[in-house]
Amino acid sequence: MSDQMTEGYITEDGRKIGGTLMEMKNITLRFGGVKAITDISFDIKEGEIRAIIGPNGAGKSSMLNVISGFYVPQEGEVWYKGAKRPQMKPYQVAQQGIARTFQNIALFEGMSVLDNVMTGRLNHMKTNMFQQAIWKGKAEKEEVENREVVEKIIDFLEIQSIRKTPVGRLPYGLKKRVELARALAVEPHLLLLDEPMAGMNVEEKEDMSRFILDVNDEFGTTIALIEHDMGVVMDLSDRVVVMDYGKKIGDGTPDEVRNNQDVIDAYLGVSHD
Numbered sequence: 001m002s003d004q005m006t007e008g009y010i011t012e013d014g015r016k017i018g019g020t021l022m023e024m025k026n027i028t029l030r031f032g033g034v035k036a037i038t039d040i041s042f043d044i045k046e047g048e049i050r051a052i053i054g055p056n057g058a059g060k061s062s063m064l065n066v067i068s069g070f071y072v073p074q075e076g077e078v079w080y081k082g083a084k085r086p087q088m089k090p091y092q093v094a095q096q097g098i099a100r101t102f103q104n105i106a107l108f109e110g111m112s113v114l115d116n117v118m119t120g121r122l123n124h125m126k127t128n129m130f131q132q133a134i135w136k137g138k139a140e141k142e143e144v145e146n147r148e149v150v151e152k153i154i155d156f157l158e159i160q161s162i163r164k165t166p167v168g169r170l171p172y173g174l175k176k177r178v179e180l181a182r183a184l185a186v187e188p189h190l191l192l193l194d195e196p197m198a199g200m201n202v203e204e205k206e207d208m209s210r211f212i213l214d215v216n217d218e219f220g221t222t223i224a225l226i227e228h229d230m231g232v233v234m235d236l237s238d239r240v241v242v243m244d245y246g247k248k249i250g251d252g253t254p255d256e257v258r259n260n261q262d263v264i265d266a267y268l269g270v271s272h273d
């Protein structure tokens with residue numbers, strides 16, 4: 001990696017962003033004859049909020065799934081923390097500190113908010129059942145530590161009052177917040193959000209935006225999110241990658257991509273030759 005690539009930068013609002021955390025190099029992903037991603041490169045820097053936007057079918061979900069290890073691209077390399085990532089199962093990617101939320105909420109509906117968030121701690125539990133049987137003290141200590149992390153996140157996301165409520169009974173916006181809480185319980189280095197504002201009303205979108213900014217600010221978590229509504233992410237993101245028909249058509253600050261003619265055309269639906 002060149003020095004330039006590892007350098008950080010200062011955001012428009014004066015935050016200091018670190019060096020390169022993840023780098024996608026010339027990624028191409030095909031499904032049979034369909035090219036979902038064509039030769040895309042971009043990086044994600046330590047501590048930034050990075051958005052990937054694009055119209056329907058642009059390839060955003062495919063890209064998120066490459067980052068999370070769910071899809072393995074036919075071409076290209078994924079670099080994480082300065083090393084080329086070998087082919088990995090999604091759970092191994094998660095163990096490297098990458099957590100995600102899903103567009104269609106993936107929570108245990110019958111379980112309480114607290115228990116759902118606790119499932120985010122599973123990767124952190126070191127004692128196994130055998131150890132728990134013979135070494136009760138250690139297991140108890142670990143349980144207490146995990147509870148402390150989870151309670152802090154529950155307070156932070158202001159969901160204390162519903163901690164015992166089964167998730168199935170919650171309105172959509174709150175479910176999304178619980179999903180965010182579970183992802184945060186992983187204490188991720190990189191948090192991936194799959195259309196975090198999809199299906200929300202204006203007030204819920206404002207709440208979610210605030211929580212995303214607060215998470216980044218309070219925990220220093222690097223955040224990458226995909227979204228097809230351009231307006232939503234512009235206030236939130238430090239840098240934005242724009243995809244269209246599987247290709248990268250823009251990459252830069254919100255202002256830069258807003259003024260990029262290819263991006264304007266893609267969003268206005270100008271036909272492609």
Ligand SMILES: Nc1ncnc2c1ncn2[C@@H]1O[C@H](COP(=O)(O)OP(=O)(O)OP(=O)(O)O)[C@@H](O)[C@H]1O
Nearest residue numbers: 031034036054055056057058059060061062063228
């Ligand atoms: N599992 C799959 N099998 C075959 N084709 C797929 C698969 N997943 C995605 N595609 C195709 O790849 C292209 C990109 O799809 P993708 O879902 O990544 O786009 P997107 O930008 O996330 O769209 P949306 O905003 O509608 O969710 C589309 O043409 C889609 O039909």
